[in-house]
Amino acid sequence: MSVSLFVAVFVVAYSGMLACCLGMERHWKKRASRLPTSWRRYCRPLGVLLLALAAYLAMQLWPLAMAWVAWLGLISLSGLGLLFLLPYAPRLALSLPVLAVVLLVIGAIWV
Amino acid sequence: MAKQASVTQSMSGLHTWAGLIVGWLLFAIFLTGTLAVFDKELNWWMQPELHDTGLDQVSAVRVAESWLRERNPDASAWNIGLPTERGPSLSVSSGEQRRGQRTQLDADSGEVVVPRETLGGNFFFHFHYTLHMPRSIGIWVVGFAAMAMLVAIISGVIIHKKIFKDFFTFRPAKGQRSWLDGHNASAVLLLPFHLMITYTGLAIFFLIYMPAATDVLYGGDREALFSELRPGNEQQVERAGRAGEGGRAPRAEVPAAQMLPLEQFIGRGEAYYGEDMLGSLSVSNPDRANARVEVRPVMGTRLELTKGESLVFNAITGEVVGAPQPTRTTLLTQKVMAGLHFAQFGGYAMRWIYFLCGLISCAMIASGLVLYTVKRRRQVKSDTRWLRQAEWLNVAVIGGLMFACTALLWGNRMLPANMAERELWELRVFFGGWLLALVHARLRAPLRAWAEQLTLIALLLLAMPVLDMLLAPKALDGLRLSVDASAAAMGLILGWAAWRVVCQPQAVKKTAGETKKIRTSRTGVTS
DSSP states (O other): OHHHHHHHHHHHHHHHHHHHHSSHHHHHHHOOOOOOGGGHHHHHHHHHHHHHHHHHHHHHHHHHHHHOOOOOOHHHHHHHHHHHHHHHHHHHHHHHHHHHHHHHHHHHHHO | OOHHHHHHHHHHHHHHHHHHHHHHHHHHHHHHHHHHTTTHHHHHHHHHOOOOOOOOOOHHHHHHHHHHHHHHHTEEEEEOOOOOOOOOOOEEESSSSTOOOEEEEOOTTTEOOOOOOOOTTTTHHHHHHHTTSOOOHHHHHHHHHHHHHHHHHHHHHHOTTTTTTTTTOOOSOOOHHHHHHHHHHHHHHHHHHHHHHHHHHHTTTEEOOOOEHHHHHTTTHHHHHHHHHOOOOOHHHHHHHHTTTTTTTOOGSSBBOOOOOTTTHHHHHHHHHOTTOOEEEEEESSSSSSSSSEEEEESSSSOOOTTOEEEETTTOOOOOEEEOOOOOOOOOOOHHHHHHHTTOHHHHHHHHHHHHHHHHHHHHHHHHHHHHHHHHHHHOOHHHHHHHHHHHHHHHIHHHHHHHHHHHHHHHHOOOOOOTTHHHHHHHHHHHHHHHHHHHHHHHHHHHHHHHHHHHHHHHHHHHHHHHHHGGGGGGOOHHHHHHHHHHHHHHHHHHHHHHHOOOOHHHHHHHHHHHHHHHHHHHOOO
């Protein structure tokens, strides 16, 4: 079982939850008010798309039935992770997807 | 409008009482269940005499076969527990598998290894569904708690006022607000898990909890039910496989015959179940004309719980004489639910997902219990006597059980390896530790009790890698180091929690001030 693919599923699920979160008015105002307001309405569709992508990636890692179980577990856990990161380390919470992508790319080149 | 409010209120009351009364039980069930996700790994950790020789299953079978042929050529059956990813040990036994004492072998030298007696990770697994009570009583108590958990989950969803608005909201360092946020968030975000694990837990023992249908349709005869549920009669095939074609003929009457080398059956079993998916291999009537080889997979080849499934070969010719039949849909439904609960599928990644989700369930239950006391403290009318009971019981159960589990792991390393009745002593360490924590929680002021117990547990967990290096340095391998590292990680989290409790002078003063206010207002009323 590929570790990097597992990390990728988690990161994509996390990014999806982050996008869904920013799509909510309260969180948008608090975390992303510097960005153009019109962007906000793209957040939720993007989040749903990313969550779907996470499901697709999970299916590469597990057989179909197991993939759904893992997907539900991972989006729950990543959502909770996001929830606790937001108040304690808001910058990290927002930049985690980018950081993770960079790490994955570095990892891919390394291997 | 008025009716709406009363529904919410009554649900709120239901949630509080369903949650509080069984909350302590639920915490114990969930914590041990979470630890039981890694039961085999803990088994391995708790027997440091065994070491991973890294031998593949084919060679391991060769070692085991020659050992068994040399010591027990006339046994009615040979059983070989194969080294697997989760427990790289090789064990053998002869005779009926259930009764036979398992002997551990060193896979390299083929010599007998005598590991320490231990409760192992199995203890957490059994405690999870029996609470260490007599099995039938324990299952009922746990079932009652699980029903109350379902009630608490559903009523909790009903009384949650802003389930979507507060979806990602957590406001730390705000006393009751933060506790409520944390409780809500861990409950809402993991709602699928909470519901699934509670419901499937109940579904495992459906025959015990809901026997009415079996009683009416089968006169209470479970065997009759099961033979209809399994039309392929897997059991009969198995039984025939075990007894051999000659039925139950005495061993001596069956002529001797040359068996195929047992190691061949590993490859053939793997072809059926997948690579690294075999858990054990057994032979009935070894070296006789009616010899049968049975290979069993480790659980988790699919979602369905496949306990007891096997593939049976004729040991002389090598042909397949019994393969598992596809499960009938009705039974499959139940077995998939049981499989979802047992979490044996999907490898280590899935195991970690379940473990983390389980930990968050524990945190959710614990935060609910604490929230009750935090809330009560602020209510002027609250009965302080009951509040005081809830406060110390919280520490005694949440802190106490975590301490007891940690003590059990420490006890495993500290008690002499060759001690008589060692398992009993480990049990004494576990319950003794819990009792001490209980007394401590009763005697100390709540916040102080929390701080002291959390600090102690955190230190003990953090020191586990050190303990392991000092007391069992030779046994350190990847698996055991992972157990140590995970323990230390949990130590860090609990240490952080302890630090939060200690370093909150403001919050402490605030609550102390409030209780004072409560007291004065009370005395004011009475005078």
